[in-house]
Amino acid sequence: MTVVNVGSVPTQTFGWGLIKWFVSPSATPGAKLTFGEVVLLPGEGHTRHNHPLAEEILYVLSGNGRQMVDDQPEFDIGPGDTIYIPSAMYHSTINTGWEPLRLLALYNPGGAEVDLTALPDYAEVPAGRLPRLQRRS
Numbered sequence: 001m002t003v004v005n006v007g008s009v010p011t012q013t014f015g016w017g018l019i020k021w022f023v024s025p026s027a028t029p030g031a032k033l034t035f036g037e038v039v040l041l042p043g044e045g046h047t048r049h050n051h052p053l054a055e056e057i058l059y060v061l062s063g064n065g066r067q068m069v070d071d072q073p074e075f076d077i078g079p080g081d082t083i084y085i086p087s088a089m090y091h092s093t094i095n096t097g098w099e100p101l102r103l104l105a106l107y108n109p110g111g112a113e114v115d116l117t118a119l120p121d122y123a124e125v126p127a128g129r130l131p132r133l134q135r136r137s
Helices: 112-118
Strands: 011-014 017-023 034-040 045-049 055-062 065-069 075-077 082-085 091-095 101-108 123-125
Touching (some): 034 045, 045 065
Antiparallel strands (some): 055 082
């Protein structure tokens, strides 16, 4: 059994928001999936992308947004909504509200999170330190 405290894992930061991966194959002995919390800043989002080898589940904790799956028309999402995204399917999530859009994200199998570290706006804040957010001009 592994118990993960929110302060014990680093925070990944991007121009569009933050991610904390609580469970992943690279950090959790025996884990085969990845699970974490994503925070999308107001007016920002994770634009069209896919995960060729992993399905994804998103669960909306708070906030409001627009979700696109499989290049179909976007639809509204809000607290309590669950979005299932099959492997390799293109998708995007955009925060349309004034407050952060908080999501739980799960990749199965885990490992797709490693691709995020190659994004040009990626930075990592060590565990126990608070990320600094800066408003775009």
